[in-house]
Amino acid sequence: MSINVRGATGKPANATTNKTKAATGGNAAKGVSSSASNTENDSVELTEEASRIQKIENSLASIPVVDPGRVKAIGDALEDGSYRVDAEKVADKIIEIEQQIDKD
Numbered sequence: 001m002s003i004n005v006r007g008a009t010g011k012p013a014n015a016t017t018n019k020t021k022a023a024t025g026g027n028a029a030k031g032v033s034s035s036a037s038n039t040e041n042d043s044v045e046l047t048e049e050a051s052r053i054q055k056i057e058n059s060l061a062s063i064p065v066v067d068p069g070r071v072k073a074i075g076d077a078l079e080d081g082s083y084r085v086d087a088e089k090v091a092d093k094i095i096e097i098e099q100q101i102d103k104d
Helices: 048-061 067-081 087-103
Strands: 002-006 010-018
Touching: none
Parallel strands: none
Antiparallel strands: 002 010
16 A cells, blocks of 8 residues: 655655555565555545644644733732632632542
8 A cells, every 4th residue: 555645845755555464465474565556646635624623723823821911910919919819719619620530
């Protein structure tokens, strides 16, 4: 079986695989490989869903992990004493995490 892959250079790269001894009548054990005769027609097409996922991944890669504006706002609130922790919300999250750990 021959695989035609186009890499970064745009040139085709051929890969030939050996088949099992049973499939080739013992030729694989002798070092003989089988290849498809028409490799120019081999191609890979992404489904519409896979293309959408790839676009989403690319757009997510450009979003920063940390929101500097939010970090500054929380830092300012901590400095001036206006930041309040909702203890009940924190406790609920801890319980939720513990329940997820118990499921695993």
